[in-house]
Amino acid sequence: MSPYTEQILICTGKDDWPSKIEDENEGENLAADFKQLLSRGGAYADPYHNLSVINSSFPSSRTNGESTSSSLYLLPSFKYVPFVRGSSDINQLVKGYLQPDKLHPAHEALSPQIRDRLTRDKKELESLEGGLHDINNILVLICGHGGRDARCGKYGPVLRDEFEKGLERNDFRVSKDAVNVSFRVNDGPDTQLDPIENDHNRLPIARVGLISHIGGHKFAGNTIIYLPPKMKTQTGGSHPLAGCGIWYGRVEPKHVDGILKETILGGKVIEELFRGGIRQDKEIMRL
Template sequence: MLLLRPLRQTSRVATAALSASTTRACAQRSSNVAPFFRRTYAARGAPAAFPTIDTCPSPTCSCAPTPSFPEGFEIDHTTPLNGLMPNHAQQVLICTGKDDWPSKIEDDDNGQNHAAMLRDLIGRGGPYSDPFHNISVLNVSFPPSSSSPSSASSSPADQEEATNTTTTPPKTTSIYLLPDFKYVPSLSSDPNHVKALVKAHLLPEKLHPVHNHSPPAKREALLRDPSYGDMLPGGVRDIRNEVIVLICGHGGRDQRCGVYGPLLRSEFETRLAEQGQQQQQQKQQQGPGIEVLKGAAEKAVVDLEKKKGVWGARVGLISHIGGHKFAGNVIVYIPPGLKSYDDSDVPHPLAGHGIWYGRVEPKHVEGIVQETIKKGNVIKELFRGGIKQGGEILRLPL
């Protein structure tokens, strides 16, 4: 590993050269959209910055059996999980409405897709590539919003070009940004719109010090510019009371996740729905109801906002996030505005957090729903890492 240390009697030119070489070296080791594993921990002996329990409670329900795999595809049950989460500042979830994709998601639809466009911009060699600000681009099984930008939202030049050419109209999808907890209901494949998403929401607000010696124009290009948000036809909304559960189900990449993904999705939807049913049957029970959201996000959110005292929960499959041998891989995102399940005047203990779990089996799902989603406890034996809104990475102390 190349380390930067202060050097006495070093000229500004030499320092700049050292910084540039460091940037190149780091870029060679890390892709912005394929974050690398780097096991890190909280300070030794320091208490965890979030509530924890040691093990997942045993299930009280009749859950699906744990699948078995052939030789060579076994699940790694020996490697400690803590710290084995890819380094990233943000996840971009592209709503595809599909449950599986090619091994490389940018190859989907013959390369005509949003993942490919984003990787061209922020991936290695792209104009907004920054090895010190990793962005993870993923496909998700959630369907895109049924709304799409109207012709009225296009500029006259765009409309004229569409009229005078035979090119295929831009494809439109929806985007989740996590842990920023933002939802972009409508993003077309117009290069200007994709660039606007990158500039307004994906680039950092402050650059790593290694960029101090870069040319001003380069630094400006790599910084976030919120004014670009005005170019997004569908706008951006906050995710308020939707718990989001993501499960790696990328069978086109590895059969372990291809098997675990659909199995765990079904289990999570069942256990979450049970919570809502129990709440309806026991009116006196403390805490909000939970409603599993399906279909296009816009309608589900409108319906949810009409109901008081109800959490939404959306469960989806995502493409490769790293660590197939730790399947099932699950990420639970708790929105920043969510209140405690037991006290609506107190914030949820994990509000604004994304919690990564590995080696999740069907027998663990009920415990994750009860302990992590409802109570806000992180389960140590399953914990790979976490991330807070703003990008702070979370680990357990040694």
């Protein structure tokens, strides 16, 4: 697992993409817009602050029949951005939230203008329509990128089905729908999303999706499990992995029940599958 500070998970509503997601030519391509800003040579490129951009099969939120925007998850911040419409919104999101408050010491030799360009300016978020929202979902992300690796295209949908069935057997509510956006755009960023997800007497909603390539062809069966910061154990206590993203590789259907029992319910990392992980404070986890 390559270190990163945030994963930008784009909700495309599709199960597969071209080998390079930035080459998608059907409709708006947010991955290409992000990569243009963040990759080497981009205006906000920073080798010490790696932002990972991946596509997902999750559907985007809609309001009032509107269908011209896409939604994003930001992980492990557990933020949801319901409406992103092209490069202007992306620029505001990167500059206003995704960039660091403080640059790496290696940047001290840069000019003040460049340092300012690479540093967060929270005021940029003020004009981001729909804002950012806390999300209390369990997210199971499985590489299903058949356009990149045929094995992932084969195993991804099978693993998705197994995780959905396993979560339901363990009394989790599995949602295949977009996050419920029940507010008017002008209500602002503090309006509650998906109110049922904030019912603390119930288990959090779980969503299982396919994602684009995340590296490591030898790890077909790549799976990332993000457990929300408010996650509790079955007895109501603190969950050891709350707020973490756990990367597993070579996951097969036979491993699903064990992952549910040990990691999602028990808060334990399965060492033989572990590729790495990240805590909500961006600390990279290694065994």
